Amino acid sequence: MRILLINPNTTESMTMTAAKAAREVAATGTEVLARTSRMGPVSIEGYYDEALAVPGLLQELAVGQKEGAEAAIIACFDDTGLDAARALATIPVIGICEAAVATACFIAQRFTIVTTMKRSRLPLEHLVHRYGATGRCKVRAADIPVLSLEDPASNARDRLRSEIRLALQEDKAEAIILGCAGMADLTRELRLEFGVPVIDGVAAAVKQAEALISLGLSTAKSNAYALPVEKEYVGLLSAFAPQALR
Amino acid sequence: MRILLINPNTTESMTMTAAKAAREVAATGTEVLARTSRMGPVSIEGYYDEALAVPGLLQELAVGQKEGAEAAIIACFDDTGLDAARALATIPVIGICEAAVATACFIAQRFTIVTTMKRSRLPLEHLVHRYGATGRCKVRAADIPVLSLEDPASNARDRLRSEIRLALQEDKAEAIILGCAGMADLTRELRLEFGVPVIDGVAAAVKQAEALISLGLSTAKSNAYALPVEKEYVGLLSAFAPQALR
Amino acid sequence: MRILLINPNTTESMTMTAAKAAREVAATGTEVLARTSRMGPVSIEGYYDEALAVPGLLQELAVGQKEGAEAAIIACFDDTGLDAARALATIPVIGICEAAVATACFIAQRFTIVTTMKRSRLPLEHLVHRYGATGRCKVRAADIPVLSLEDPASNARDRLRSEIRLALQEDKAEAIILGCAGMADLTRELRLEFGVPVIDGVAAAVKQAEALISLGLSTAKSNAYALPVEKEYVGLLSAFAPQALR
């Protein structure tokens, strides 16, 4: 199986972290093709970055699909451009927040997502609602910049830990979801430390991608995910006309 | 008052239609600055076009804001890029679906949006849910391409009429929302023909924009709509780094 | 444009406060006709007062409509008698809670209503639910009598301020709605003091009234808001037979 892992921000090191997490859980015989967006923001922190990260994501999706990927994963926890990607692709596309929430639902009645920035809290609550888990899942923010997770000198990981502690005490969370692709390498460590299930979205998405490929299932193309209508695109984005990209 | 009306697709004639509808209801002293996106799809039909229309929209928003606009309207019924626009802008930003639904709630307990393409039905249902009107508002599609509304030879307007008829009979709709900026010129005619309130989103949004300006209110910038963090943007979209665009 | 502003309690000074707030935001050319109920309670504090304030409200609505008002505003934050008023009137009718909530939705994802009495908290939560904003909007009570807002010797305004502070901290409110028509004169001051959008329902309702008039829209009269059936009314309320009042 060939799974395409797209990092929709342009920071190569975050792609590495995510790809490593993906490969650790991939089944024997699963190949993870990791691609980094070549246009847009170096990190995705809020609605503005998210919107500008979508063209780069779609471009890598089109390339990866042509190269034979059988499923695609969007490796940013706000599930950047998920709907547009599903419309464009003929292979299944999976968001890492989506996969993490679906996975948590199989093992816990109440759980909490711990994300990075305060500004991401409400957007993630909207995703949780869309994925049918409102009432089961709370969202907390550790109030740290995304790229600080990679900086050993920052106190980012301490703040993450104290937010997890609050989730267990105040939310009565039974499991924790790590709300950023850049936290993937912490999963095992936090699981041991807190003694509860800790879920990384990248790993969860790999297993969902393998599942859909094995089951021979892909996005239903009948309504909102129908292939984009061929038409003219102009200006800076003229190369994105669907007939050109596909 | 100066209101910026942005058509996020690149078809100038649709901007004209919308601007005309806007100016017809604008208060004395309100100036409508109409701008057409200079990059992306010629019409927005589904999730893919919508995503690719956002950069062009944000660009016009930044320009318009610099030129002194006091509020902005996104003149496409899927409220293209509304969240990103709200984060970028310091002036209030209004979606035409959002404005139409809010307006309908003041005058009817049950109403129906009639849109163009089948693939837009579920995305609009998601918007209706977000705007708190699920259970009050149904969505129907006339199954016509967006640009056919401008083509006198097509049967687009007939199909629109029969869908309105079904909305009144089967949904027990008390009012109709026209679910495409390109339908704005039909409002008066359909109101007379069907004898129920018919709401055009562009007109509704103009009044909400005037309201917010008069009230001295703008988007709360404290959480998800905080100004984008300054950072590097690369590749084709490098000009969109927030510090560059603002 | 002629907008009818009805104070459903019988305290003239509260009508003045509301009318002043209305006129401050009214467009050039908008005339605000302020009327005070001539029967019922001197202030509306809870379900009982609210119910007994409705006949007086409907009477002023009938008079104002005959005098040429083009839209009506109910200037009490529990949206006293809104449904009955919409059924009686042929002009649009707007509640100030309804207008404030609709306005807040355009500028904030989370907001809090701060009202007067504890007993009003749950009724306002029901209104918020009806207006589709449950989950976005919390309700707090400053635990002060309505008329104390007009008494400079009371600590009412201090208590209001501390409740706003709690809303910002604990509810993570991004904007505040003032939950009583008698607070209208505090809007500007509180906005400056707390640095967040503060919304007064009276002002918000004036803009919605102007919007509906400009758009040529009024209440759909097809289902629950159909004109009352002509019939006999007896006893003390015999003058309220719809055919008599209209």
Place this chain on the structure above:
Amino acid sequence: MRILLINPNTTESMTMTAAKAAREVAATGTEVLARTSRMGPVSIEGYYDEALAVPGLLQELAVGQKEGAEAAIIACFDDTGLDAARALATIPVIGICEAAVATACFIAQRFTIVTTMKRSRLPLEHLVHRYGATGRCKVRAADIPVLSLEDPASNARDRLRSEIRLALQEDKAEAIILGCAGMADLTRELRLEFGVPVIDGVAAAVKQAEALISLGLSTAKSNAYALPVEKEYVGLLSAFAPQALR
């Protein structure tokens, strides 16, 4: 036990029908005190009549409570003035729609209310929502005036029957609620005819009233149902100052 049954419209014959239905199911030793409102509409058809029926209802409630009633029933299916009545009374107050819906929930997963006028459909849907039964309970209207139920020459009862038939077929209703106090005498007959549980709200409310009295339970008076604040009432309704009425 003494149960007060209040007909909030002024038509004595409808009080009789309801009182008869009440007495048929009352336990040995339960006395039903039936009172007819002395002011307001002769029938309640929609929001306007409902609002104007409340003062008369509250007056009879105050009298009945003074005469020793231990619980009160509001015998109109829109649960006229239920909140105001609960605030005024120190005895429990029960709505017949409320009682019918609560009773249906014990015996059926899906059921339908069949009411009289089309304009009552949405108000009853709002009640069903308030009582937590949305998704279990549909509302249908037979499109007949309330008082036609008492007229043997009208086809009202035929229309009621065909709406019940549709409820069983299309809604897959497992039980039927009669949505008007004036239908109470039809319960037994319709039960035999259609072979499904048929619930009359008046009868259901009598049993809930007896239940609350036996259990020694009454309305919690701590929040929104706290006793009305003493204050001045003016004009036509000056006799309704809470301290006067109580």
Place this chain on the structure above:
Amino acid sequence: MRILLINPNTTESMTMTAAKAAREVAATGTEVLARTSRMGPVSIEGYYDEALAVPGLLQELAVGQKEGAEAAIIACFDDTGLDAARALATIPVIGICEAAVATACFIAQRFTIVTTMKRSRLPLEHLVHRYGATGRCKVRAADIPVLSLEDPASNARDRLRSEIRLALQEDKAEAIILGCAGMADLTRELRLEFGVPVIDGVAAAVKQAEALISLGLSTAKSNAYALPVEKEYVGLLSAFAPQALR
């Protein structure tokens, strides 16, 4: 009237407590037939015990129904086996959580269930949701074993009291539901102590059972509650084939 009260655990003394509470509120002429399950757990603490208590419950239901019971009550607060019991029986079946919640809704807008074990909190929240009271009703656990309620040496009743105190303060509960059949004897005492309505599910269920019997209503047998299909049952449970048990 003959009402069957089934204790689905096998502890006779808990049956006694429940039967005593039932008889105290039963109407003159109501006979309470109390039966204790003869197979399964000695107390029901969580999902596992609950599932294993169902066969014993169904057996007693079948016996009691043959002996002429006209309605049945399941005297455990998790409403053990309610759906299976409703399918098996031709008489109405009532859960004590269900009855308590329905009763509370008639007298309070907000209330709290105080149960025994922490592990029961989420299952009760699911019941509350099913009964349509989410948003009105919170659930708290005193963190005590079920059988400790019968042990005068334990501090169980103190812990119960402090949880009630928290419910009144933090949840703003207006009424309290005792979330265990073993708490039935405390109702009166706690009502006096806390000055708010306190509801015991056993007592509430007796009144609902009497209500349904008086009204001549029983479970609709048309969909999910249709009588079980006759079929072979094997092994340890072979005696439970529906045709054998009935």
Place this chain on the structure above:
Amino acid sequence: MRILLINPNTTESMTMTAAKAAREVAATGTEVLARTSRMGPVSIEGYYDEALAVPGLLQELAVGQKEGAEAAIIACFDDTGLDAARALATIPVIGICEAAVATACFIAQRFTIVTTMKRSRLPLEHLVHRYGATGRCKVRAADIPVLSLEDPASNARDRLRSEIRLALQEDKAEAIILGCAGMADLTRELRLEFGVPVIDGVAAAVKQAEALISLGLSTAKSNAYALPVEKEYVGLLSAFAPQALR
């Protein structure tokens, strides 16, 4: 990986069908241990059978877990005894309805479950609600007995086909879920025939089981899924005391 597949009814041939479907999609190296319940009903058709199938299911779960299974699947579409099983087990437990719904959510916005008997429709709707997919997922019943699926002479498969046709037309379903473990062998055939994704719960559950094992995740044992408390069990079910079974 060793996955335990439990058929909670006692019909060996249905176990075979499910096991075959499971093995077809299992990854290389995954062993499927299929077990048939040894007590209870030969098929599960409605709430009564479901309840009586739980003890047999739990028994096989305990045995399978002792034999080294790393995850368990409950192979009946009503997710028989899922909560009790999760409490008992230390390995993850997956319901086939749960897995099918979670899988469908990754590939379709709207889908329909087609099940066997009419009496199963509402119980499945409750499951869909619990799994967060209400509004996305409808339930239809082909009105056929479960075991008729195995009888080539019955018209069961024709009826199933016509219900699928209705789902595509009337529900606008984009994908179909087969709502019975006994339909597993039809998946491929129906997918080709109807040209939409068709999901079998058994296959979906195998992939979710593999996913959880790979990710090292199991049920959070902190609240409602805590291990059953050790205690006495009496009578026919005395062997089910948790300390005995474990």
